[in-house]
Amino acid sequence: MKYKILLIVLFCPIVLWAQNSVRGKVTSDSEGELIGVSIKVMDKPFGAITDNSGHFILDNILPEDRLIVSYLGYQTDTLEPVFSEEMVILMQESDEAMDEVVVRGQSDGVVEEAPFLNILITEAELQKAACCNLSESFETNASVDVSYADAITGTKMIQMMGLDGRYTLISREGIPNIRGLNSRQGLAYVPGTWIQSIDVGKGAGSVINGYESMAGQINVELFKPETMDKWYLNAYLNSFGRLELNTNRQIQISDKWSSGILFHADQLTSEIEGNGDGFMDIPKSRQINLLNRYKYEGDRLMAQIGFNIFTAQQAGGQLGFDFGDDLSTSPMYGYQLNTKKAELFGKIGMIYPAKPTQSWGFQYSLSYQDFDGGAGRRLYSGEQTSAYGNFIYQNIIGNSFHQYKTGASFLYDEFNEGFDAGNEGGLDSTFVRTEKVPGLFFEYNYIPSDDFTLVVGARTDFHNLFGTYFTPRAHARWAFTPNLTLRGSVGKGYRTPNALMENSMIWVSSREIQFLSDLKPEVSWNTGVSLSANFMLDSRPLTLVADYFYTDFENQLVYDQDISSDLLVINNLQGESFGQSFQLEVSYPLTEQLDVKAAYKNYQNKMTTDGILRQVPFQSQDRFFLNMAYATNYEKWKADMTLNWNGPMRLPDTSDSPVEFQLPPESPDFFMLNAQVSRGFRWGNIYLGGENILNFKQENPIVDPENPFGPNFDASMTWGPIAGRVIYAGIRYKIKN
Numbered sequence: 001m002k003y004k005i006l007l008i009v010l011f012c013p014i015v016l017w018a019q020n021s022v023r024g025k026v027t028s029d030s031e032g033e034l035i036g037v038s039i040k041v042m043d044k045p046f047g048a049i050t051d052n053s054g055h056f057i058l059d060n061i062l063p064e065d066r067l068i069v070s071y072l073g074y075q076t077d078t079l080e081p082v083f084s085e086e087m088v089i090l091m092q093e094s095d096e097a098m099d100e101v102v103v104r105g106q107s108d109g110v111v112e113e114a115p116f117l118n119i120l121i122t123e124a125e126l127q128k129a130a131c132c133n134l135s136e137s138f139e140t141n142a143s144v145d146v147s148y149a150d151a152i153t154g155t156k157m158i159q160m161m162g163l164d165g166r167y168t169l170i171s172r173e174g175i176p177n178i179r180g181l182n183s184r185q186g187l188a189y190v191p192g193t194w195i196q197s198i199d200v201g202k203g204a205g206s207v208i209n210g211y212e213s214m215a216g217q218i219n220v221e222l223f224k225p226e227t228m229d230k231w232y233l234n235a236y237l238n239s240f241g242r243l244e245l246n247t248n249r250q251i252q253i254s255d256k257w258s259s260g261i262l263f264h265a266d267q268l269t270s271e272i273e274g275n276g277d278g279f280m281d282i283p284k285s286r287q288i289n290l291l292n293r294y295k296y297e298g299d300r301l302m303a304q305i306g307f308n309i310f311t312a313q314q315a316g317g318q319l320g321f322d323f324g325d326d327l328s329t330s331p332m333y334g335y336q337l338n339t340k341k342a343e344l345f346g347k348i349g350m351i352y353p354a355k356p357t358q359s360w361g362f363q364y365s366l367s368y369q370d371f372d373g374g375a376g377r378r379l380y381s382g383e384q385t386s387a388y389g390n391f392i393y394q395n396i397i398g399n400s401f402h403q404y405k406t407g408a409s410f411l412y413d414e415f416n417e418g419f420d421a422g423n424e425g426g427l428d429s430t431f432v433r434t435e436k437v438p439g440l441f442f443e444y445n446y447i448p449s450d451d452f453t454l455v456v457g458a459r460t461d462f463h464n465l466f467g468t469y470f471t472p473r474a475h476a477r478w479a480f481t482p483n484l485t486l487r488g489s490v491g492k493g494y495r496t497p498n499a500l501m502e503n504s505m506i507w508v509s510s511r512e513i514q515f516l517s518d519l520k521p522e523v524s525w526n527t528g529v530s531l532s533a534n535f536m537l538d539s540r541p542l543t544l545v546a547d548y549f550y551t552d553f554e555n556q557l558v559y560d561q562d563i564s565s566d567l568l569v570i571n572n573l574q575g576e577s578f579g580q581s582f583q584l585e586v587s588y589p590l591t592e593q594l595d596v597k598a599a600y601k602n603y604q605n606k607m608t609t610d611g612i613l614r615q616v617p618f619q620s621q622d623r624f625f626l627n628m629a630y631a632t633n634y635e636k637w638k639a640d641m642t643l644n645w646n647g648p649m650r651l652p653d654t655s656d657s658p659v660e661f662q663l664p665p666e667s668p669d670f671f672m673l674n675a676q677v678s679r680g681f682r683w684g685n686i687y688l689g690g691e692n693i694l695n696f697k698q699e700n701p702i703v704d705p706e707n708p709f710g711p712n713f714d715a716s717m718t719w720g721p722i723a724g725r726v727i728y729a730g731i732r733y734k735i736k737n
Contacts, residue, residue, distance in 0.1 A: 021356075022061045024087030025054045026069065032736045033227055034071060034091065035122060042066040042078070053196070053227045109587075110532050110545055115445075115453040115475040116205075116489045117530040117547055119143050121198040128629065128640040129676060130236060130689060130728055131192030132244055132266070134178075134220065139674055140642050142585050142599035142625040143200050144218070147618065151701035151715040151722050152316055152335050152375055152508040154282045155184060160216045161202065161549050161581035162603030162619055166502055167495070167524070169205060169213035172220050174390075175345060175365050176210060180413060181384045181501045182369060185339065189310060190220060191264035191289060193234045193246040197221045203528040203549055204473045204491025207441045207457035208392060208405060211471045214493030214524045215551055215579075225250055225258035225295045231735040238728035240282065241270035250737065257296055264289040271319055274724050275697060277705040279715075281723040283316025283335060284323065300353065305346035312339045317375065318708065327374050333708030335508070337373035357396040357403075364389045375507040376708060377422025382501060387412040403445040409461075411437040419500055421513055435496060436464040451479040461494075466521050469494050483534050490527045497522055497557040499570055505559060505716035506568065510709070516571040523554040543587045553577040556607070561617065561652035563610040565661075566711060575608025579616075585625075593632065599625040615650045618719050620669075622647035641675040649719045661703050661712050667719040670696050684732040695725040 026037040033054025040047035041058065042065065048056040058067070061081050070076040074091040081087075111118040121141055131137045135156040138144035145162075149155035158165040170178040170186075178186035198220055205213035223232075228250035236244040244266040251259040267286040274281055293306030314337045315323045321334035349361035364387075371382040392407040417431040443457030454476050461469040473491030480486060497519055500506060506513060530547035556577045560569040585599035601623040605616040615621065624645040631638045648666045655662060676689030698720035704712040 022058045022067070022081045022083060022087060024056060024082070024089060026050050026056070026071075026089045026091060027054060028074065028091045032229070034074075035124070037069060037071045037091070040068045040070070042068055053224070109543070111199075112479075112485065112532075113450075113453070113477075114201075115455045115477045115487070117202045117487055117528070117532075117545075119200040119202075121200065123196055126192060126195060126198075127678070127685075127687075127732075128627075128638075129642070129674060130238075130687075130691075130730065131195070132236060132242075133188045133192055134190035134195070135187035137192055137195060137198065140627050140640065141200065142583065142597065142601070142627075143202065145601075145623065148718045148721060149184070150504045150508045150718050151279065151281075151698075152283070153314070153337070153504050154285075154316065154722075155504060156187070157184070158187065159619075160200075160218075161551065161579060162601075162605045162616075163215040163551060163579050163581075166497075167215040167493075167522075167551075169209060169217040170220070171209060171217065172345075173222065173347075174209060174219065175363050176212065176388060176411075177220070177365075179212065180369075180386065181371060181382050181415065181417075181498055182339075182341070183498065184502055184504070185337070189287070189289065189312065189339070189341070191246060191262070193232070193248065193264065194222045194262045194291065195220055196223045196227070202530070202547060203475075203489040204493060204526045206455075207443055207459040207471055207473050208390070208407070210390075210409065210411070211439070211459060211461055211469050211492075211494045213491075214495060214522070215526060215549075222291070223248060223260060223262065225260040225293065226297070228260050229734045230737045231733075233733040234730060236728060236730040238726050240268065240272050240723070240726055242266065242268040244730075252737075253294075256298055257294065259292070259294045262291040272723055273319055275699070275701070275722070277700070277702055278318055279333075279702060279705055280316045280319060280321075283314045285312070285314045286323075287312040300351055301348070302351075303346070303348040305344075308341070308343045308345070310339075310341055313337070314373075327379060328377065333376050333713075335373070335375040337371065339369070339371055341367065341369045343367035357400065358394070360391070360393045362389065362391050371501070374420075374422075375504075376510075376713075377420075378507050379420045379422065380418070380500065380507070382415070382417040384416075385412075385414040401446065401448050403447065404443065405445075406442045407440075409439045409441070411435070411439070411461075413496075415498070417498075417500055431500065433465065437461050437469075439469075453477040463521075466496075469521075485532045487530045487532075488528070490525070493524050493526065495522050499557060499559075503559050505561070506570075508715040509568070510711055510713045511561075511566055511568040514567065514569050516569060519557060520555055520572050522556050524551050524556070525554070526551045537588065540589045545583075545585045547581075547583050549579075549581045551579040551581075558607060558609060560609045561716075562612070562614075565652075565654045565657040565714075573608065575611070576613050577607040579603070579605040593630055595629045597625075597627040601625070610653075617650050617652050620647040620649050636680050637677070638680070639675070639677045641673070644672045646670055646672070646720075651717065651719065654717075657703075657712065663703075663717060667698075670720055672696065672721070684734045686729075686731045688727075688729045690725060690727045692721055692723070692725050697721055697724050 026034045037050040039056055048058050050056045065081055067079045111120050126137055129139045145159040147157050149157050160168045166183050201217045205217035230250050232248035234246040247263045249261040265288050269284055272281045289310035291308040296303045313323055317334035318332040321332045325334055327334050345365040347363050351359045367386045369384045374380045388411055390409040394405040396403050413435040415433050439459055439461035441459035446454040456474045458472045471492050475489045478486045528549035533544040535542045556573040558571055558573055563569050582602045587597040589595045603621055605619055606613050607616050626643045628641045647669050650666050651663050673693040674691045678685045678687035701718055701722050703714040
């Protein structure tokens with residue numbers, strides 16, 4: 001089990017065997033791969049739970065051992081272990097099972113064997129909400145917050161530990177994916193129907209995946225050819241007129257080759273305006289997205305190759321502005337962003353049956369992205385060409401207590417950006433740079449028992465523009481009782497900022513923009529500790545997780561809105577900047593059918609702006625999260641409700657503005673309520689839900705909307721939702737293999 005968990009945590013594409021290990025998967029005729037199946041070793045105090053693809057690994061198994069396989073709604077079975085090949089266990093439904101049963105395992109939770117705090121969000125958890133794209137996939141998870149970028153672009157941002165999402169490394173199956181020019185918009189380009197699971201890791205991540213993880217890492221696992229349904233269809237429609245269609249197709253080419261096709265299309269052509277300011281609350285949008293991948297599984301060699309292409313358009317601003325309108329000549333204030341991307345990606349790995357502890361793998365990605373658009377008279381164009389390669393070799397030192405991974409990586413980014421600020425004294429420049437970063441890494445894992453894990457790693461990267469990056473990181477896990485687990489981590493991180501695309505406040509206001517110095521890499525240290533506890537209360541499991549993280553920035557790109565209400569100063573950090581995050585989460589099944597999760601979060605994130613160390617703007621210091629999930633027997637009916645309370649946020653200083661345009665020093669607090677109910681069938685389910693059910697909206701989100709080309713216009717002072725209540729409905733249809 002520990003090998004499997006470590007591989008998931010470190011995103012390594014290789015599968016390990018041990019001499020006394022048993023690996024397998026559990027399936028059923030009606031449901032395919034089963035998640036959360038219990039595999040216990042008879043008369044021994046350990047076992048395993050199947051992961052989100054139905055697989056498991058057991059170590060230290062003897063030929064005379066017997067495996068007890070059990071799952072709710074299915075017949076319990078006792079089997080002999082198989083060492084020479086993967087076990088395929090077909091479970092039979094019990095007599096009490098209903099025809100339309102849909103049985104799923106635990107929806108999410110802390111990965112117990114992980115050396116750092118890692119939360120797994122499964123497909124079952126994602127389906128508690130519509131999850132139209134990745135930015136909307138964290139509504140029922142307390143570890144990631146969703147906020148609003150501005151009142152024009154409709155961009156949803158994520159925050160981890162109170163820090164902007166750009167400080168979180170977001171990867172797809174271990175390959176860095178949402179970064180560079182698409183670090184803000186890229187979340188909207190990952191359809192929710194493609195996502196099999198999400199790993200949310202807090203704190204500095206593994207050195208294997210690069211130096212860019214500063215506050216955490218989010219790894220998205222897409223549906224794979226070998227685990228996909230033969231057909232999956234999803235249709236979604238909401239009260240604003242947003243329509244989505246999704247189709248996933250699995251093709252078994254041969255015994256060793258399989259293919260998966262993932263398709264997504266959406267559009268919103270209605271003009272949504274509910275606050276009377278003459279601006280669309282949500283921009284019109286349309287997107288077509290296609291991913292096709294192929295997988296080869298041999299006795300020793302495993303390989304994947306795939307490509308992803310998409311095109312997306314947005315048009316917003318004042319009512320009447322449409323796709324294709326010319327920003328530079330339109331009498332209306334408009335917003336446009338046209339995006340295109342093409343990517344080739346893959347993995348290849350080798351295992352050695354005679355040396356089961358030894359293996360190697362190679363991950364790669366080649367991509368090109370094109371961006372064109374702007375807001376008002378501010379025009380933008382950008383291109384990014386990227387290449388990534390990561391070679392990983394792993395083995396043991398003496399015995400399985402001492403494991404290591406080492407290798408080399410290469411990252412290439414070519415950026416070509418043009419920006420016209422559209423106002424006198426503004427910025428009218430071209431930003432061009434090419435980054436070439438070869439790197440070396442080594443990570444040592446000490447695992448003397450199931451109760452203790454120590455991971456120590458370091459990498460050295462040679463940046464052609466900024467010199468040498470040395471990135472040390474360490475993680476430790478100690479289960480000092482069967483019910484209490486302590487984790488600690490410390491590590492350094494680096495990233496190159498992209499000022500124009502990473503913050504929409506540059507686009508959607510009349511502030512004069514000043515760059516005071518050449519941009520430097522952002523550098524930080526992150527330290528964290530967490531304690532997780534599991535107890536039985538009234539014969540039901542009570543889970544508590546408390547964590548504290550501290551991030552100290554040696555350098556940071558600062559967007560200073562406090563210096564003047566008609567000026568935006570962009571500069572490297574001049575003074576202190578740090579973030580403190582505390583979270584306490586509790587989960588408990590009140591009954592066999594009702595699960596409850598609640599969390600309190602406190603963020604103390606301070607940055608020096610205009611020479612003063614103060615709380616970061618647009619950040620609630622206190623937040624509360626509550627999720628309640630109800631399911632009838634065999635999950636025929638399911639209902640979910642999520643309530644978020646957001647405390648007051650500090651707003652930028654506008655005391656030098658005309659009186660009618662001055663803002664209060666902080667926002668009010670507010671609640672957000674989302675809910676969904678679904679009905680399951682053998683072929684899938686239908687669902688009906690609502691977002692922002694309380695219909696809370698920020699009043700007057702745009703400063704001086706009557707004069708969008710005037711000196712006081714500012715659409716970046718957004719702290720809450722712009723659009724009101726939305727009702728949605730959808731259908732999910734599956735044909736299983």
